[in-house]
Amino acid sequence: MRIARFVHTGSGETPAGVAWGTVEGPSGADRSALTVAAIDGHPFGPIAFTGDRWALEDVRLLSPILPSKVVAIGKNYSDHAKEMGGDAPETPLIFLKPSTSVIGDRDAIRLPPSSSEVHYEGELAAVIKRPARNVSVDDALSYVLGYCAANDVTARDQQRSDGQFTRAKGYDSFCPIGPWIVTGLDASDLRLVTRVNGQVKQDGRTSQMVHDIAHQIAFMSGVMTLLPGDVILTGTPAGVGPIVAGDTVEVEIEGIGVLSNPVVAS
Incomplete structure (x- = not known):
């Protein structure tokens, strides 16, 4: 569905x-x-x-859900960790994006004037369907309503200068999700492709995740209660790079469809 x-x-x-x-x-x-x-x-x-x-x-x-929070995982693909200058962490590296960063399919990503280096990061997103707190790995996927495509847009220059993620990933419009939520999907090995202006920039598979979706949910739910509608961003494969005003970014995930967003100056 x-x-x-x-x-x-x-x-x-x-x-x-x-x-x-x-x-x-x-x-x-x-x-x-x-x-x-x-x-x-x-x-x-x-x-x-x-x-x-x-x-x-x-x-x-519109965005298929308005979450109370977006919980994301960093460096969850080894090749992406290497392109960022390090190794994938043994323990999931999680961070939050505000609900105000969420937009839907065909909504505009708005580049903040305070950043000169904004990057796309195509990702698979999982949507939580019931409250999850301290859930086990074995039960974790039973808390998932379904999956959609996402783009963890990042002001890379600010990520480097700040030494943490909040400002760089928190701007309004920096979390496109959509175009819809697909239920009943086995998300363990799906192809994920990100294109900018029709040119392929990322091409990976969800099976390449360091920490799979069940382990992510179990770990996150041990830190904070996940509520119905909360969104989990599961990490991005290698190939991240810059976007500028006038670009169009597409994140296509096998079994889900295409999330497309134009890029404009604020």
């Missing part, structure tokens, strides 16, 4: 507004062939449909 959150223009007696829905149509099909069926309420329980339906091209996709 592909769960989307979107703005619609209304249907029948349903006023215009924001809703969750499921995307219908063949996987990999052009968006013009897809529809979205509205669900009643939120996607964290049994799914009930309202009967309202729109062509996907007639709605505006």
Whole structure:
């Protein structure tokens, strides 16, 4: 199931507004062939449909979730750790991105004037479906609602100068996620490709993670309670690099689809 959150223009007696829905149509099909069926309420329980339906091209996709927090892991691919000048840590290196950094598919990444070196980092994101605290590795994946594509946008110059991640990764628009959440997906070995202006920059597989998703969730839940809708960014493969105003960044993940965002100056 592909769960989307979107703005619609209304249907029948349903006023215009924001809703969750499921995307219908063949996987990999052009968006013009897809529809979205509205669900009643939120996607964290049994799914009930309202009967309202729109062509996907007639709605505006939003970020599929508004998390209370985004918990990310750094240097979780060995090749990326090496390109950053070090080795992958034995213990997961985690950091937070604020909820205000989250944007959706086709929303603009806005470059802050205080940074001259902003990088893309294509990643797989996991969305939590129920409260998780001190969960075991064996049970960790049962707390996942589904997966989406993400971009851990980073002001690399500020990451270096600050010696920590908060400012460099916390700007508004620095966490695109989408285009939707895919449930029931085995995310252990998916191809992840990042393109800038159509040129491939990253090409990895989730099986290359140093710490797999279950171990990440178990570790993070031992530090803080993960709430329904919280997003886990699982790390980026090698090939990170700069983006500038006028670029378009695409993160494509096998079984999920393409997250696309233009880059603009603030």
